[in-house]
Amino acid sequence: xxxxxxxxxxxxxxxxxxxxxxxxxxxxxxxxxxxxxxxxxxxxxxxxxxxxxxxxxxxxxxxxxxxxxxxxxxxxxxxxxxxxxxxxxxxxxxxxxxxxxxxxxxxxxxxxxxxxxxxxxxxxxxxxxxxxxxxxxxxxxxxxxxxxxxxxxxxxxxxxxxxxxxxxxxxxxxxxxxxxxxxxxxxxxxxxxxxxxxxxxxxxxxxxxxxxxxxxxxxxxxxxxxxxxxxxxxxxxxxxxxxxxxxxxxxxxxxxxxxxxxxxxxxxxxxxxxxxxxxxxxxxxxxxxxxxxxxxxxxxxxxxxxxxxxxxxxxxxxxxxxxxxxxxxxx
Numbered sequence: 001x002x003x004x005x006x007x008x009x010x011x012x013x014x015x016x017x018x019x020x021x022x023x024x025x026x027x028x029x030x031x032x033x034x035x036x037x038x039x040x041x042x043x044x045x046x047x048x049x050x051x052x053x054x055x056x057x058x059x060x061x062x063x064x065x066x067x068x069x070x071x072x073x074x075x076x077x078x079x080x081x082x083x084x085x086x087x088x089x090x091x092x093x094x095x096x097x098x099x100x101x102x103x104x105x106x107x108x109x110x111x112x113x114x115x116x117x118x119x120x121x122x123x124x125x126x127x128x129x130x131x132x133x134x135x136x137x138x139x140x141x142x143x144x145x146x147x148x149x150x151x152x153x154x155x156x157x158x159x160x161x162x163x164x165x166x167x168x169x170x171x172x173x174x175x176x177x178x179x180x181x182x183x184x185x186x187x188x189x190x191x192x193x194x195x196x197x198x199x200x201x202x203x204x205x206x207x208x209x210x211x212x213x214x215x216x217x218x219x220x221x222x223x224x225x226x227x228x229x230x231x232x233x234x235x236x237x238x239x240x241x242x243x244x245x246x247x248x249x250x251x252x253x254x255x256x257x258x259x260x261x262x263x264x265x266x267x268x269x270x271x272x273x274x275x276x277x278x279x280x281x282x283x284x285x286x287x288x289x290x291x292x293x294x295x296x297x298x299x300x301x302x303x304x305x306x307x308x309x310x311x312x313x314x315x316x317x318x319x320x321x322x323x324x325x326x327x328x329x330x331x
Contacts, residue, residue: 076115092104145266169182
């Protein structure tokens with residue numbers, strides 16, 4: 001382990017890990033076109049998981065809140081996006097690329113707006129009474145997740161809900177003899193854009209500076225006249241909105257969703273946050289990409305291990321780096 005750490009330190013720390021895993025996978029797969037398809041699929045999957053995990057990382061890293069109800073925002077985001085897409089069916093399937101994208105952006109925006117609004121309610125009513133008490137946070141947020149699942153069942157029913165994609169993002173783009181799904185390309189660049197925005201806001205703006213300062217010394221920042229509680233509410237709303245956005249994108253990726261979506265994604269999201277390092281946006285991005293790549297490579301090479309690949313990856317990382325790849329208050 002020490003030799004691995006020393007070697008990686010000379011070549012950019014933990015950042016080359018996705019490249020190393022990709023090279024090893026190429027050697028095992030053998031077929032370059034298959035490898036490219038799996039790699040792009042893994043990167044797209046990783047970026048969508050990052051959207052969901054970054055919100056949880058924000059909330060835990062900045063507010064020290066263990067929110068096991070986080071995946072409820074993912075579920076509602078997915079169902080709201082699916083409902084908007086169904087309502088705008090003529091725009092979605094028409095021949096106009098502009099109308100196609102307007103319908104998709106409307107669905108993502110509706111999911112994100114709902115996530116932000118419900119995040120405000122969740123923080124004020126459910127989380128605020130249990131600040132600084134992790135055991136009660138786990139219990140009450142798990143209870144909220146169960147209630148959210150029942151609400152989904154009451155509103156949308158228990159049958160799987162099909163999710164349409166915009167016509168402009170259907171099909172694949174050919175690069176030589178390699179076919180890459182257009183939707184996955186869009187998902188990758190959307191996740192990348194969100195990461196860049198998060199990084200700039202948290203590291204290059206006054207609001208980001210105040211948030212990080214409030215985490216380090218809340219009393220001092222409040223003594224200077226700043227309302228840290230309002231900033232933290234904004235952080236919780238942003239985290240919930242990102243989860244709902246990720247849920248909306250994941251709905252289109254899956255094509256068929258059920259009320260159990262949130263509970264299924266909860267484990268993956270927590271694995272990503274743990275692998276990346278608690279509270280680190282950069283770590284969440286790195287962890288999500290690793291999870292996406294490993295899941296796709298293992299599913300192709302050893303299908304029987306596909307379900308366990310995420311847990312195996314997490315155990316390997318924690319044995320090497322017990323605090324995650326990029327542990328920090330903010331990466």
